[in-house]
Amino acid sequence: MAGPAERSRWEREQARLKAGVVEQDTEPWQKDPNFAGLERVGGVDLSYIKGDDTRACASLVVLSYPALEVLYEDCRMVTLTAPYVAGFLAFREVPFLVEAVQRLQQEQPRLRPQVLLVDGNGVLHHRGFGVACHLGVLTDLPCVGVAKNLLQVDGLVRDELHREQIRSLQRSGDTFPLTGTSGRVLGMALRSYHNSSKPLYVSVGHRVSLDTAVRLVGSCCRYRVPEPIRQADIRSREYIRKQLCPPLEVRPAGPESKKEAELEDYSDA
Numbered sequence: 001m002a003g004p005a006e007r008s009r010w011e012r013e014q015a016r017l018k019a020g021v022v023e024q025d026t027e028p029w030q031k032d033p034n035f036a037g038l039e040r041v042g043g044v045d046l047s048y049i050k051g052d053d054t055r056a057c058a059s060l061v062v063l064s065y066p067a068l069e070v071l072y073e074d075c076r077m078v079t080l081t082a083p084y085v086a087g088f089l090a091f092r093e094v095p096f097l098v099e100a101v102q103r104l105q106q107e108q109p110r111l112r113p114q115v116l117l118v119d120g121n122g123v124l125h126h127r128g129f130g131v132a133c134h135l136g137v138l139t140d141l142p143c144v145g146v147a148k149n150l151l152q153v154d155g156l157v158r159d160e161l162h163r164e165q166i167r168s169l170q171r172s173g174d175t176f177p178l179t180g181t182s183g184r185v186l187g188m189a190l191r192s193y194h195n196s197s198k199p200l201y202v203s204v205g206h207r208v209s210l211d212t213a214v215r216l217v218g219s220c221c222r223y224r225v226p227e228p229i230r231q232a233d234i235r236s237r238e239y240i241r242k243q244l245c246p247p248l249e250v251r252p253a254g255p256e257s258k259k260e261a262e263l264e265d266y267s268d269a
Helices: 004-018 089-107 131-139 160-167 210-219 227-243 262-266
Strands: 040-049 052-064 070-079 115-119 143-147 175-179 185-190 200-206
Touching: 004 089, 004 131, 040 089, 040 227, 052 089, 052 227, 070 089, 070 227, 089 131, 115 131, 115 210, 115 227, 131 143, 131 200, 143 210, 185 210, 200 210
Parallel strands: 040 115, 115 143
Antiparallel strands: 040 052, 052 070, 143 200, 175 185, 185 200
Protein backbone atom coordinates (compact mmCIF):
# COMPACT_ATOMS: atom_id res chain seq x y z
CA MET A 1 0.00 0.00 0.00
CA ALA A 2 1.12 3.54 -0.72
CA GLY A 3 1.55 5.65 2.38
CA PRO A 4 0.31 9.21 2.81
CA ALA A 5 3.69 10.65 1.81
CA GLU A 6 3.73 8.71 -1.47
CA ARG A 7 0.13 9.65 -2.26
CA SER A 8 0.96 13.28 -1.61
CA ARG A 9 3.98 13.07 -3.91
CA TRP A 10 1.86 11.47 -6.62
CA GLU A 11 -0.78 14.18 -6.31
CA ARG A 12 1.87 16.87 -6.68
CA GLU A 13 3.33 15.10 -9.71
CA GLN A 14 -0.11 14.77 -11.31
CA ALA A 15 -0.78 18.47 -10.76
CA ARG A 16 2.59 19.40 -12.26
CA LEU A 17 2.10 17.25 -15.36
CA LYS A 18 -1.57 18.23 -15.72
CA ALA A 19 -0.46 21.78 -16.47
CA GLY A 20 1.00 20.43 -19.72
CA VAL A 21 -2.21 18.82 -21.03
CA VAL A 22 -3.49 20.26 -24.31
CA GLU A 23 -7.17 19.56 -24.95
CA GLN A 24 -7.27 20.86 -28.51
CA ASP A 25 -6.31 19.44 -31.91
CA THR A 26 -2.69 20.18 -32.73
CA GLU A 27 -2.15 18.17 -35.94
CA PRO A 28 -3.37 18.91 -39.48
CA TRP A 29 -4.83 15.40 -39.91
CA GLN A 30 -7.09 15.95 -36.90
CA LYS A 31 -8.83 18.82 -38.65
CA ASP A 32 -9.56 16.84 -41.82
CA PRO A 33 -13.02 15.18 -42.00
CA ASN A 34 -11.43 11.96 -43.27
CA PHE A 35 -8.23 12.23 -41.21
CA ALA A 36 -6.16 12.73 -44.36
CA GLY A 37 -2.50 12.44 -43.39
CA LEU A 38 -3.10 9.98 -40.57
CA GLU A 39 -1.17 6.80 -41.37
CA ARG A 40 -0.25 5.19 -38.02
CA VAL A 41 -2.37 4.67 -34.91
CA GLY A 42 -0.90 3.11 -31.79
CA GLY A 43 -2.54 1.14 -29.00
CA VAL A 44 -1.18 0.25 -25.56
CA ASP A 45 -2.24 -2.20 -22.90
CA LEU A 46 -1.06 -4.13 -19.85
CA SER A 47 -2.23 -7.68 -19.24
CA TYR A 48 -1.83 -9.17 -15.78
CA ILE A 49 -1.36 -12.75 -14.69
CA LYS A 50 -4.19 -14.12 -12.57
CA GLY A 51 -3.10 -14.29 -8.96
CA ASP A 52 0.01 -12.19 -9.55
CA ASP A 53 -0.23 -8.42 -9.16
CA THR A 54 3.45 -7.75 -9.80
CA ARG A 55 4.09 -9.35 -13.18
CA ALA A 56 2.41 -8.14 -16.34
CA CYS A 57 2.93 -7.84 -20.07
CA ALA A 58 3.22 -4.31 -21.45
CA SER A 59 2.20 -4.11 -25.09
CA LEU A 60 2.50 -1.43 -27.76
CA VAL A 61 1.17 -1.98 -31.26
CA VAL A 62 1.10 0.34 -34.24
CA LEU A 63 -1.54 -0.14 -36.91
CA SER A 64 -1.83 1.34 -40.35
CA TYR A 65 -4.66 3.76 -40.93
CA PRO A 66 -7.28 3.41 -42.29
CA ALA A 67 -6.58 -0.28 -43.09
CA LEU A 68 -5.89 -1.11 -39.40
CA GLU A 69 -3.21 -3.68 -40.18
CA VAL A 70 -0.53 -4.32 -37.56
CA LEU A 71 2.78 -2.75 -38.58
CA TYR A 72 4.68 -3.15 -35.31
CA GLU A 73 4.32 -4.87 -31.96
CA ASP A 74 6.37 -4.80 -28.78
CA CYS A 75 5.41 -7.08 -25.90
CA ARG A 76 7.59 -7.28 -22.78
CA MET A 77 7.15 -8.93 -19.41
CA VAL A 78 7.55 -6.30 -16.69
CA THR A 79 7.67 -6.27 -12.90
CA LEU A 80 5.46 -3.65 -11.34
CA THR A 81 6.94 -2.06 -8.23
CA ALA A 82 4.45 0.73 -7.52
CA PRO A 83 1.39 -0.39 -5.56
CA TYR A 84 -2.08 -0.10 -6.99
CA VAL A 85 -3.94 2.92 -5.64
CA ALA A 86 -7.25 4.04 -7.15
CA GLY A 87 -6.76 7.23 -9.14
CA PHE A 88 -3.01 6.70 -9.44
CA LEU A 89 -2.88 3.78 -11.90
CA ALA A 90 -0.51 5.71 -14.17
CA PHE A 91 2.32 5.54 -11.64
CA ARG A 92 2.05 1.74 -11.76
CA GLU A 93 1.75 1.27 -15.53
CA VAL A 94 2.84 4.30 -17.55
CA PRO A 95 6.63 3.98 -17.06
CA PHE A 96 6.60 0.70 -19.00
CA LEU A 97 4.49 2.19 -21.79
CA VAL A 98 6.82 5.18 -22.07
CA GLU A 99 9.75 2.76 -22.38
CA ALA A 100 7.94 0.94 -25.20
CA VAL A 101 7.39 4.19 -27.08
CA GLN A 102 11.05 5.09 -26.58
CA ARG A 103 12.21 1.71 -27.90
CA LEU A 104 10.09 2.17 -30.99
CA GLN A 105 11.51 5.65 -31.52
CA GLN A 106 15.05 4.28 -31.31
CA GLU A 107 14.55 1.10 -33.33
CA GLN A 108 11.99 2.05 -35.99
CA PRO A 109 11.32 5.80 -35.84
CA ARG A 110 9.45 5.74 -39.15
CA LEU A 111 6.74 3.67 -37.43
CA ARG A 112 6.23 6.14 -34.57
CA PRO A 113 2.45 6.44 -34.08
CA GLN A 114 0.77 9.75 -34.77
CA VAL A 115 -1.74 9.10 -31.99
CA LEU A 116 -2.11 6.57 -29.16
CA LEU A 117 -5.34 4.95 -28.00
CA VAL A 118 -5.08 4.06 -24.32
CA ASP A 119 -7.14 1.51 -22.39
CA GLY A 120 -8.18 3.87 -19.61
CA ASN A 121 -9.30 7.43 -18.97
CA GLY A 122 -7.94 10.84 -19.81
CA VAL A 123 -9.49 13.97 -18.28
CA LEU A 124 -12.38 11.76 -17.10
CA HIS A 125 -10.59 11.21 -13.80
CA HIS A 126 -10.79 12.17 -10.12
CA ARG A 127 -8.20 14.92 -10.60
CA GLY A 128 -8.65 15.37 -14.34
CA PHE A 129 -5.45 13.52 -15.17
CA GLY A 130 -5.85 9.84 -16.00
CA VAL A 131 -3.53 7.34 -17.67
CA ALA A 132 -4.10 8.73 -21.19
CA CYS A 133 -3.17 12.25 -20.07
CA HIS A 134 -0.12 11.01 -18.17
CA LEU A 135 1.18 9.00 -21.11
CA GLY A 136 0.43 11.79 -23.56
CA VAL A 137 2.32 14.47 -21.62
CA LEU A 138 5.35 12.21 -21.03
CA THR A 139 5.61 11.10 -24.69
CA ASP A 140 4.24 14.34 -26.22
CA LEU A 141 2.01 12.22 -28.45
CA PRO A 142 -1.68 12.84 -29.07
CA CYS A 143 -3.51 10.42 -26.78
CA VAL A 144 -7.12 9.32 -26.35
CA GLY A 145 -8.59 7.58 -23.31
CA VAL A 146 -10.93 4.70 -24.12
CA ALA A 147 -12.63 3.04 -21.13
CA LYS A 148 -15.16 0.24 -21.13
CA ASN A 149 -16.66 1.19 -17.77
CA LEU A 150 -17.81 4.53 -16.42
CA LEU A 151 -15.51 6.08 -13.85
CA GLN A 152 -17.91 7.67 -11.38
CA VAL A 153 -16.47 11.13 -10.80
CA ASP A 154 -17.92 14.65 -10.60
CA GLY A 155 -21.41 13.30 -10.03
CA LEU A 156 -21.37 10.84 -12.93
CA VAL A 157 -23.13 7.67 -11.83
CA ARG A 158 -24.51 4.53 -13.41
CA ASP A 159 -28.07 5.32 -12.41
CA GLU A 160 -31.31 4.78 -14.27
CA LEU A 161 -30.88 8.04 -16.20
CA HIS A 162 -27.47 6.85 -17.40
CA ARG A 163 -28.89 3.48 -18.40
CA GLU A 164 -31.68 5.25 -20.26
CA GLN A 165 -29.11 7.34 -22.13
CA ILE A 166 -27.27 4.16 -23.05
CA ARG A 167 -30.48 2.67 -24.41
CA SER A 168 -30.89 5.79 -26.57
CA LEU A 169 -27.71 4.85 -28.46
CA GLN A 170 -29.37 2.96 -31.29
CA ARG A 171 -26.69 2.94 -34.00
CA SER A 172 -22.91 2.75 -34.13
CA GLY A 173 -21.55 6.28 -33.87
CA ASP A 174 -24.34 7.50 -31.57
CA THR A 175 -23.08 9.42 -28.54
CA PHE A 176 -24.09 11.39 -25.50
CA PRO A 177 -21.94 13.74 -23.40
CA LEU A 178 -20.67 12.86 -19.93
CA THR A 179 -21.42 16.09 -18.10
CA GLY A 180 -20.38 16.32 -14.47
CA THR A 181 -22.15 18.27 -11.77
CA SER A 182 -19.47 20.90 -12.29
CA GLY A 183 -21.02 21.48 -15.70
CA ARG A 184 -17.92 20.31 -17.50
CA VAL A 185 -18.15 17.74 -20.29
CA LEU A 186 -15.58 15.14 -19.22
CA GLY A 187 -16.02 12.76 -22.12
CA MET A 188 -18.50 11.05 -24.42
CA ALA A 189 -20.31 7.75 -24.29
CA LEU A 190 -20.01 6.15 -27.73
CA ARG A 191 -21.82 3.19 -29.24
CA SER A 192 -18.85 1.96 -31.22
CA TYR A 193 -20.24 -1.22 -32.77
CA HIS A 194 -23.74 -1.98 -33.98
CA ASN A 195 -23.85 -5.43 -32.34
CA SER A 196 -22.86 -4.15 -28.90
CA SER A 197 -25.24 -2.16 -26.73
CA LYS A 198 -22.45 -1.41 -24.22
CA PRO A 199 -20.83 1.96 -24.90
CA LEU A 200 -17.24 3.07 -24.70
CA TYR A 201 -16.32 6.07 -22.58
CA VAL A 202 -14.01 8.31 -24.61
CA SER A 203 -12.06 11.18 -23.08
CA VAL A 204 -9.28 13.53 -24.09
CA GLY A 205 -5.77 12.48 -23.17
CA HIS A 206 -3.47 15.04 -24.79
CA ARG A 207 -3.23 17.09 -27.98
CA VAL A 208 -6.67 16.14 -29.28
CA SER A 209 -10.17 17.58 -28.98
CA LEU A 210 -13.03 15.51 -27.66
CA ASP A 211 -14.90 15.60 -30.97
CA THR A 212 -11.82 14.39 -32.83
CA ALA A 213 -11.17 11.71 -30.22
CA VAL A 214 -14.69 10.32 -30.61
CA ARG A 215 -14.52 10.33 -34.42
CA LEU A 216 -11.14 8.63 -34.37
CA VAL A 217 -12.18 5.90 -31.94
CA GLY A 218 -15.29 5.20 -33.99
CA SER A 219 -13.26 4.93 -37.17
CA CYS A 220 -10.92 2.39 -35.54
CA CYS A 221 -13.65 -0.01 -34.39
CA ARG A 222 -14.22 -3.27 -36.22
CA TYR A 223 -15.81 -4.57 -33.04
CA ARG A 224 -16.69 -2.88 -29.76
CA VAL A 225 -13.09 -2.17 -28.69
CA PRO A 226 -11.01 -0.07 -31.11
CA GLU A 227 -8.60 -2.21 -33.06
CA PRO A 228 -5.31 -0.73 -31.75
CA ILE A 229 -6.28 -1.47 -28.12
CA ARG A 230 -7.86 -4.78 -29.06
CA GLN A 231 -4.70 -5.94 -30.82
CA ALA A 232 -2.47 -4.75 -27.98
CA ASP A 233 -4.59 -6.74 -25.53
CA ILE A 234 -4.79 -9.90 -27.65
CA ARG A 235 -1.04 -9.90 -28.33
CA SER A 236 -0.06 -9.23 -24.73
CA ARG A 237 -2.18 -12.12 -23.53
CA GLU A 238 -0.73 -14.43 -26.16
CA TYR A 239 2.79 -13.31 -25.21
CA ILE A 240 2.13 -14.27 -21.58
CA ARG A 241 0.84 -17.67 -22.63
CA LYS A 242 3.99 -18.34 -24.65
CA GLN A 243 6.39 -17.05 -22.01
CA LEU A 244 5.09 -18.84 -18.95
CA CYS A 245 5.40 -22.55 -18.38
CA PRO A 246 3.35 -24.26 -17.11
CA PRO A 247 0.63 -22.15 -18.64
CA LEU A 248 -0.95 -19.71 -16.22
CA GLU A 249 -4.36 -18.21 -16.59
CA VAL A 250 -4.13 -14.73 -18.06
CA ARG A 251 -6.17 -12.19 -16.16
CA PRO A 252 -7.85 -9.70 -18.46
CA ALA A 253 -7.97 -6.95 -15.89
CA GLY A 254 -5.66 -4.70 -13.99
CA PRO A 255 -6.74 -4.02 -10.42
CA GLU A 256 -8.76 -0.92 -11.36
CA SER A 257 -11.51 -2.87 -13.16
CA LYS A 258 -10.51 -0.98 -16.29
CA LYS A 259 -10.77 -4.18 -18.27
CA GLU A 260 -13.50 -6.03 -16.43
CA ALA A 261 -15.81 -8.00 -18.67
CA GLU A 262 -13.11 -8.04 -21.37
CA LEU A 263 -13.92 -11.55 -22.45
CA GLU A 264 -17.54 -10.56 -22.71
CA ASP A 265 -16.47 -7.50 -24.69
CA TYR A 266 -14.76 -9.66 -27.26
CA SER A 267 -17.81 -11.87 -27.56
CA ASP A 268 -19.21 -8.86 -29.40
CA ALA A 269 -16.47 -9.31 -31.96
